[in-house]
Amino acid sequence: MSVFVNFSVQAAPQSGGIVERLYIHKSGLVLFRLGKSSDLPESCSDITWPYQFNTTDTIGKEWLSLLLTAKSKGESLNIGYIPQAGTTRCKIEYLYQ
Numbered sequence: 001m002s003v004f005v006n007f008s009v010q011a012a013p014q015s016g017g018i019v020e021r022l023y024i025h026k027s028g029l030v031l032f033r034l035g036k037s038s039d040l041p042e043s044c045s046d047i048t049w050p051y052q053f054n055t056t057d058t059i060g061k062e063w064l065s066l067l068l069t070a071k072s073k074g075e076s077l078n079i080g081y082i083p084q085a086g087t088t089r090c091k092i093e094y095l096y097q
Contacts, residue, residue, distance in 0.1 A: 011080060012080030012081055012082055012093040012094070013041060013043070013080065013081055013083070014078060014079065014080050014081070015034060015035075015040075015041055015044070015078070015079055015081060016034055016035070016076055016077060016078035016079065017034035017035025017036070017039065017076055017077070018034065018035060018070075018071075018074060018075070018076050018077075019032060019033075019034060019067055019070050019071040019077060020033045020034065020035060020036070021033040021048065021049065022067060022068075022071055023049060024055075024064070027054075028054045028055040028056045028060070029052065029054055029055075030052065030053050030054065030055060030060070030063070030064055030067070031048075031049035031051070031052050031089075032049065032051050032052075032067060033047075033048065033049060033050050033051065034051070034076075034077060034079065041081070041090075043081075043083035043088075043090060044081060044083065044088065044089065044090035045088045046087075046088040046089045049089060050088070050089055050090060051079065051081060051089065051090055051091075051092055052089050052090070052091060052092070053091060053092040063092065063095050066095055066097065067095070070097065075097065076097070077095055077096070077097055078095070078096050078097070079092055079093075079094065079095050079096075080092070080093040080094040080095075081093060
């Protein structure tokens with residue numbers, strides 16, 4: 001007997017580019033921008049800090065490490081993001097290089 005299970009997974013919208021701006025607050029909030037402000041997705045249109053996450057958990061600390069490494073080397077990153085109602089800033093769902 002064979003059982004086939006199909007899971008439907010919807011990916012988050014994606015964007016990418018070189019880390020152009022990076023802000024780290026003592027509260028653990030990280031704000032950043034990838035690429036030029038003219039290339040931002042409409043739902044993440046804050047021209048200064050369109051993306052955000054927190055370093056209050058392990059994954060946030062790993063993301064920050066990846067951002068810092070990519071920024072120091074001038075390398076591109078890709079992200080999945082989640083638009084937030086009532087703001088032009090998006091939360092990060094995942095990062096990859």
